[in-house]
Amino acid sequence: MTRRWVLLLGGGLALALLQQQLLLRRPPRVLELRSSSASSGPAALDLLFSRPMARASLAAQSQLDPRMAHQWLGEGNPLRLLLESQQPIVGPIQVLLRGRDRRGLALTPQRWLWDPRPWLLVVTPVGNGEQLQLQRRDGRWLPLTPVLQRITALRPLGDGSGVALMAGDRLWLLPLRQSALRPAGQRPASSVDPEAGALRALLPEPLLFAHLSSNRRGDLLAQWSSRALGRATTSLWPRGGGEQRLALEASGPMQLLPEGGGLVVPELEGLSLRQLPGRPPRRQLLPGSRDLSSFCPRGGRALLVRHWPDYRRSLELVEPGQPPRTLWVGEEAVLGSACKRGGERSWLLLSDWRSSARTDLLELSRSGQPxxxxxxxxxxxxxxSPVLYDPTRRQLLLTLRARGSREPQPVLIDAGSLQLRALPKPARQALWLAPS
Structure with a gap:
């Protein structure tokens, strides 16, 4: 009996050792490949491997077509391929992944098509209603919804998985299925358009208004009311979860932090930073009469508009651990702003009431120099309508109306030259949809 047990234990040990050796000799594999936004460049690829990789080998053997300046970040596993910001992205990038792990075993070469450019969404008039449409890569327009009553609020989810909208007196969620990555040669180009699911009502009651916000995780925040002069209710839908009611009061629209975990709440005393449910309660207050104008791609950076007693306004850049830095001061009305990376460049849309409401677009350096x-x-x-920046193509998106025209339209502005290119499409709202 003892001999039999010894043989069984020895056989099991030998089998385990054999399996271990086979696994050690097995070539490394890519377990996950995900496109993501990047604060220090136009886009990035996050890669998870079955074992730690030799980063220098991947950097030397992998290729991008067309060739683009990039760098590999991380140690072993996971790794990140970061595009540098010198060149615009004008089409899909073919990525050839090759390299060796730390044991010297070669990764099976893989080719992927990667398109990190955001999609253009517009609300366009159709008949007696409005419709949400998306611009395909070839310039044609794809309807995403049936013709609805007037769409008064629109917010793409920050992870690209859907769009929240208020049409008529209902708040809806439109799920979207899309992918910025696909194996090279697997599917025809016509199949890369996002696919819309069925509209889903988020709240049962009819609403009077709704203000919407989202972050890169795909969480959705809505401030809404179903009664005239009634107090607004704040609802949070975490990615993949149900509705949560937040006991928060604000003097204006709240905004989720892009990186997640918190939100900016306007109060009578100033702007406060709050934690979302699931984290220890925390409140940080920036006093003064300020409005949040826009977030910068780099975490913790944002542009604020400050209102002064003499009716002047100023644009401020806020960064973690530092007091707000003034970039611009003037008497014009601030209609919107956008910034690059951590504020290396900022764009400010101004309206001068003294000059028949003349509108100017001003570009500022990090130090505030025009x-x-x-x-x-x-x-x-x-x-x-907001001012939105697309770092992949280095262009701004505005919704403008030509004088004398019945309908506004999307206008793209080159961030380098500030040259305008108007799209011949009626659009009462125009926004970017993040790829996913």
Whole structure:
């Protein structure tokens, strides 16, 4: 009996050793490949391997077509391929992954098509209603919803998985299925368009208004009310979870932090930073009459508009652990702003009430030095429309109305030259949809 047990234990040990040797000799594999936004460049690829890789080998043997300046970040596993910001992305990038792990075993070569460019979404008039449409890569327009009543609020989820919208008196979620990555040669180009699911009501009751916000995780925040002069309710839908009601009061629209975990709450005393449920309660207050204008791609950076008693306004850059730094001061109305990376460049949309509401686009350096100024002669900004920056193509998106025109339209502005290119498409709202 003892001999039999010895043989069984010895056989099991030998089998385990054999399996271990086979696994050690097995070539490394890519377990996960994900496109993501990057604060220090236009886009990045995050790669998870079955074992630690030799980063220098991947950097030397992998290739991008067309060739683009990039760098590999990380140690062993996972790793990140980061595109550098000198060149715009004008089409899909073919990525050839090759290299060796730390034991010297070669990764099976893989080719992927990667398109990190955001999609253009517009709300366009159709018949007696409005419709959400997306611009395909070939320039044609793809309807995502049926014709709806007036769409008064629109917010793409920050992870690209859907769009929240208020149409008529209902709040809806439109799920989207898309992928910025696909194996080279697997599917025809026509199949890369995002696919829309069925509209899903987020709240059962009819609403009077809703303000929407989202972050890169795909969480959704809504401030809404179903009663005239009633107090607004704040609802949070975490990615993949159900509705949560937040006991927060604000003097204006709240915004989720892009990186997740918190939100900016306007209060009578100033702007406060709060934690989301699931984290220890924490409140940080920046006193003064300020509005959040826009977030920068790098975490913790944002542009604020400060209102002064003499009716002047200033644009401030806030960074973690530092007091707000003034970039611009003037008497013009600030209609919107956008920034690059951590504030290396900022763009400010101004309206001068003293000059028949003339609209200018001003570019500022990190220190606040004016670099370029473009007068938008013949154009009027659509009220409430944001200024949005696309780092992959280095362009700004505005919703403008040509003087005398019935409908506004999307206008793309080259961030280097501030040259305008208007798209011949009626659009009451125009926003970027992040790839995923």
């Amino acid at each position: 670099l370029r100024r473009r007068s938008l002669v013949g154009w009027e900004p659509e009220p409430g």
